[in-house]
């Protein structure tokens with residue numbers, strides 16, 4: 001839970017903003033020069049009129065030389081033009097660069113997220129950190145911080161402090177007492193505003209970010225095409241709209257709470273400032289009335305007081321927004337520093353070369369429980385998958401089949417035991433290299449709103465003949481060749497009216513084709529064929545076996561008949577292997593496999609009799 005603890009926290013926020021500038025400086029040094037110039041121009045600008053007005057009034061009330069007076073007026077205007085033009089140029093550069101930095105930072109954040117292990121991206125703490133880190137670039141419901149405002153406010157703060165010091169020096173010459181009263185007012189009102197901002201920020205950070213995420217999610221459910229079917233079939237429209245409304249109401253309450261405290265405290269601070277400023281104006285007037293100060297001095301003091309008030313307000317609002325930004329940047333930097341669990345500690349067999357010609361996979365006494373769970377999902381598992389073997393895994397729902405695959409894919413590490421490939425612990429192989437030797441298609445595979453070709457190869461280059469052969473084997477080539485743009489046709493109509501919607505079965509074939517195009521020596525199919533008819537599944541698996549002759553393949557299917565072509569079949573129950581052998585062996589044993597197989601055969605035979613559908 002992030003709450004502000006001073007003064008250590010303030011120092012940390014300050015250092016965070018400094019780190020942000022350091023990071024930006026490493027991308028573009030000139031931006032730092034631009035920032036320094038911006039601060040100087042902004043700091044000095046108000047003194048142009050203060051100084052020249054005094055000189056002009058002195059001239060008018062003294063020598064009264066109109067030529068000199070006009071000269072001063074012209075000089076003041078030229079300097080004013082110079083300050084404004086330079087500010088505009090610096091501002092344009094600033095805005096242009098902020099877009100550039102945003103794109104670099106978002107890229108960095110995305111790469112960081114992609115580099116994290118599967119287990120890490122499931123961690124709610126990390127999900128929260130990522131969400132807050134992204135908010136820097138896309139300020140959402142929670143309105144935490146915006147990169148643009150942070151960069152601008154940090155420069156403004158320094159400029160206001162310089163202005164403040166300048167006018168304080170001028171006001172000191174008016175009266176040291178006035179100086180101290182103004183200083184005390186500044187500290188008290190700033191303190192009050194900071195307390196108000198803390199309270200407001202805590203409401204935002206502790207409550208609204210979560211509500212904001214929820215609302216975002218419901219919004220997605222209501223508008224995203226992929227949920228449209230469920231929403232309509234189950235008539236979820238009103239239910240969802242009510243939920244969004246409910247959370248907006250909750251948000252409203254928290255916003256009211258935050259804003260009420262902020263308003264009351266700010267009003268006290270502002271009243272204090274107005275009273276003190278009024279007192280000082282009165283004092284200046286009295287000094288002029290008593291002829292203690294001249295007309296030009298009255299103008300200088302009044303202008304200085306105006307700059308003092310603006311600088312004070314500026315310091316206060318920048319200070320508040322920068323505290324939020326500094327705090328938020330802590331999460332941002334923490335997220336960027338999260339070490340991926342995929343990274344192998346140095347000196348741990350890193351960079352060992354793996355012979356990928358013949359792959360032998362060994363599970364040695366593997367036990368696994370999901371993070372935060374007490375029960376083991378995989379128990380006491382010993383298994384060897386021999387080079388080019390076709391292995392099927394069957395078992396009831398929840399038996400641990402997919403979990404076993406997730407361990408082999410390094411989404412999680414075994415709690416106990418080892419998984420070896422050609423004798424090497426898989427967790428010692430570089431993740432990029434590892435992902436080249438293994439591929440998988442899951443039940444919940446995704447097709448993307450890109451072209452069919454991109455869905456197959458992403459950004460890789462493959463020979464067209466290789467892709468053709470695979471598409472032909474999976475019976476997809478006919479469908480694709482009839483399309484006007486062929487393999488370049490976009491999938492889905494989200495971005496292209498001419499895009500196509502594939503049937504569930506065609507999508508599954510596409511996902512399998514994608515895995516085959518990757519040409520990895522280990523291929524896993526975790527029941528991606530559920531939408532296919534038993535005949536189509538059987539055909540695909542048999543053709544698939546032909547395409548993967550020189551690969552180690554693992555199949556998970558609830559259709560026993562589809563596993564018959566495999567060299568061996570393992571039956572899992574409650575995380576353990578309870579049977580292992582070829583189809584014939586297991587049928588002879590008349591154990592779990594036999595029972596499952598016979599039940600399904602009976603079921604399909606009944607259907608067959610009724611509907612003349614054969615498996």
Ligand SMILES: Nc1ncnc2c1ncn2[C@@H]1O[C@H](COP(=O)(O)OP(=O)(O)OP(=O)(O)O)[C@@H](O)[C@H]1O
Pocket residue numbers: 370373377395396397398399400401402403404
């Ligand atoms: N991310 C997770 N966190 C916690 N528990 C999980 C997670 N994923 C799966 N489980 C649990 O682990 C057990 C095994 O799940 P798994 O998906 O491996 O089974 P399965 O044999 O593939 O089942 P199915 O045939 O239904 O796909 C189940 O009890 C499931 O609830």
